[in-house]
Amino acid sequence: MASAPHVVIIGGGSTGAGIARDLSMRGLDVTLLEQGNLTHGTTGRMHGLLHSGGRYAVSDQKSAAECIEENRVLRRIASHCVEMTGGLFVKRPEDSEEYFEEKLRGCEACGIPAEVVSGSEARAMEPHLAEDIDKAISVPDGAVDPFRLVVANAASASEHGARIETHSTVTDLLVDGDEVVGVEVDHASGAGRHVHGVEGGTEEIRADYVVNATGAWAGRIGEMAGVDVEVRPSKGVMTIMNTRQVDTVINRCRPKGDADIVVPHETTAILGTTDEEVEDPEDYPEEEWEVDLVIDTLSELVPMLADARTIRSFWGVRPLYEPPDVGSTDPTDITRDYFLLDHEERDDLRGMTSIVGGKFTTYRMMGEEISDHVCDQFGVDADCRTAEVPLPGSEDFSVLRDYMDEFGLRSPVGRRSVERLGSRADEVLKTTDPNPVVCTCEGVTRAEVQDAIEGSGSNLNAVRIRTRASMGNCQGGFCCHRLASELHGEYDEATTRAAWNELLEERWKGQRHALWGEQLSQAMLNYALHATTQNRDHDPAERDGPPVDFGAFDDGATPTDDPPTRDAVADGGRDGD
Amino acid sequence: MSDTHSPNDFDPAEPNTSEEYDPVDVAADSADADLRPGADSCYKCSTCDTTCPVAEVDDDFPGPKFQGPEQWRLKRREDEQTIDDSVMSCSNCMRCDGACPSGVPLSEMHNTARGEYVDEQMSKTSVEYWRNRILANYRTSAWLASKVPRLASFAMNFGPARWAMEKTLGVTSERDFPEFATETFREWWERRGAAAESRRRAREARSRLDEPVDGDKKVAYFHGCYSNYNTPEVGKAMVRVYEHFGYEVVVPEQRCSGTPMFANGMVDDARRHAEVNVSSMADLVDRGYDAIASCTSCSMALRQEYPELFDIEGIDDVAARTFESVEYLRIHEDLRGELAAADIEGDLAEEFAYHAPCHARNQGLERQAVELFGELDEVTVTDVGDSCSGISGTYGWKAEKYDTSMEIGDEMFDHMEATEGETGMTECPTCAMQMEHGTGYEIRHPLELLEAALVA
């Protein structure tokens, strides 16, 4: 091949990362541009359900069939990102019997393995289900970690020569006549890994083809070239519980409605969701009633949720698209299918295609379709291999290891680490250096954190999504500073401080919507701890003037070899003094 | 939800004591209960870690915060190999329970995890398993020994035998086995005329006390294994002191309280014994008896561990009506007044170095002996501090735990040595063993002192 066509992909969500992997595996020259961290958009704010298709088995059978197909593929190629929990569609006495039957027939029609279980069988599987549920349909739903999956796709693309740029915003499209010929990019820091405080700059990137995979933002990119992409963003809330009340995905078996699903995710359970059309995908109200609604409604299925600890809430916007002639008024009526909009066919603008709509579960299929389309433009004849070749981390591996013997880790910590790292576990965890646990809530060790820093630079939020560090019940109260200190050595004080502040702020953001009960106690303890030990209520290092000279501080007495002598007293004093 | 966090109607929540938290409804037995939701109450303050006596001396022990809420939150429900083996290094002193400001069911988490670990991850053919099982089933060995008490006391401490025990079973040869009484408490009780005799004496006391002779003061005594087989003088003191106050005592059928079994993860063994204990106690409680134990670990088991771990008919009533022996009298009788008027002579007019067992501490009883005997002029009771004795039942008997056990005990030994006199006092028989082992002091139970002061 003379020189492979260069394709620029805008958007580092599941769709963009999936396309980047696919095209680079087919030998094309790929650049992926993302304005934030990978998964900054909707992908980082989704529910984590690996659809079996059951949810769409009545309303949208095409999507349902795609889901079950991709569900099987992802179990194979992304095993370290997927937990096959199984799922239940639960019918309460007041829910329609007809719909239950319809759901069952729909699953059969779409090839989704489905089985009816009685109320007591369902409760034997999930003891915290409400006592009065009638029955349920069991389906192969699963849980999927969007962060890990996108990072693995990007890593694979990178291995195949792709250039991955995060914190790089596309500010304009370069249009030459009726053809898009490149993009203008604003890098928040230098090219490559994101490092705080490094001077960024703008860059013009020429491309033979541009793929717009910016989800809810797709309209904005379209505007830059004067084409209309009608994405209707619709927001949904999700609330994260501190522990897993259920180990199976629990869906409410009724036509449609808010707050009808609980997904067990890693150490937590995530409740959701709502569906409300919004104007701006970046600026929309996050409202308390949404959180209340989700908890109250789902308590009808799992009563203990009403009093269980919530750790945070977050919102995502669905990039729903519907062809202009349909005109649904209710966002839940809009199809979950995806659309490939070739702007040449549609708008007489060559050199760019947008891909909109769809689901996380079908990201690979979307990637395959658009990659086929791009290859067609250049007459490239290469097969798609993304359905067969496992992602980095998902090559053959077993989670059952002797954690203490092999990695020196306590078993629950070792278990979680190996689950996250998959086939990379040996490479990352076998270290001769001390390997303390840095985040105790999620069982994340220094070696895993260092591995993430290597992959993502000084950005601790990127380290967070790779490792889950700071995503547990203290929400970073006890580990953000430890994570920051892991940057020591390679990065200077100012960089570290900026990264640390950014992580703390991000952690605080989601907790604001879940501040009652135990999480309020947690927040108060975190505050006291950070105020008294980190001077966070008044930070002299943030004052104007010359930087703090830490070298000038007294680092304490030099330890001597003789331990202090201890005199016994009998007054109940603990240490004899 | 909204009314609990609306900014307008601030309504401070009750402190979380986890009282409503009841995981038992999920599974009949806690051995397969899901305690993950118990982690909700933990805000990771680490107070529990600072009070754990094992963590203090053993750097490899990860401490109660890891063992309890963190491990439970990280573990999967139906999963092999996720309980860390360090749970076997926890001595089940339950100090962490009392330390947690937030009501995390720590000891329940440890007990359940240990049960799961032993069931699923410990080899049933290992020496460790059988050693633990033998230690945990002390009652069985003691029962055998009581048939030939003198021979048993000799044989168990016979040098070559102990050497062999350490080598083959991992039972430390550093410690002397307790002597077996030539007459068990129950044998004495029967010989003395059992319940009928006790009723007679109680009635006598009531008439001396000007109380209605047909009064309703009656208790069921849970003597436990140790005061039956090894220190019947404690059991006798209990009976005499209670009769002195006009209580009729009955001594129902009973097995081991289960304490050593919980600590070794033998939850099924413990359950079998608990069923017998609960069924005989429940009957009596139903008929108006209160259950009294003279060993603080036994009362702890009946009061807290049983209802946490088992779902046995009548268990909650028994738990609610179980008391430690001195505690009960302090509630219902004017012990202080009587003691103020009493004299004491002979070998108990002493300076006592008092150690509060961890399990007494958990029941809020750690000051009772010191406060009570302050009234006795001839006697001084000095609290030797809030450290753990380190033996924790069977823990200190394991060869590999012996050093840890003694290191934990160090502080207590120091403080004991610093008191005048050479007598110790505690409510717990294994703490007593450790106190004696570390200092050579003779150790008495508060009931013995009460008997000497009050029962002529």
Ligand SMILES: Cc1cc2nc3c(=O)[nH]c(=O)nc-3n(C[C@H](O)[C@H](O)[C@H](O)COP(=O)(O)OP(=O)(O)OC[C@H]3O[C@@H](n4cnc5c(N)ncnc54)[C@H](O)[C@@H]3O)c2cc1C
């Ligand atoms: C509440 C909710 C719950 C969901 N739950 C599920 C579920 O359980 N299962 C499931 O399968 N699907 C679920 N989905 C759907 C799924 O999340 C989305 O379909 C999928 O993540 C979309 O991915 P994407 O890559 O197309 O978009 P995004 O993830 O939004 O990616 C677009 C990216 O483009 C970037 N970008 C935008 N503009 C620019 C620019 N100018 N320059 C550079 N980058 C730019 C953005 O930062 C963003 O990262 C859910 C959606 C929502 C809203």
Ligand code: SF4
């Ligand atoms: S029970 Fe005692 S030894 Fe075990 S973790 Fe708690 S404090 Fe430590």
Ligand code: SF4
């Ligand atoms: S004392 Fe209680 S709240 Fe604090 S860390 Fe321990 S278990 Fe958690």
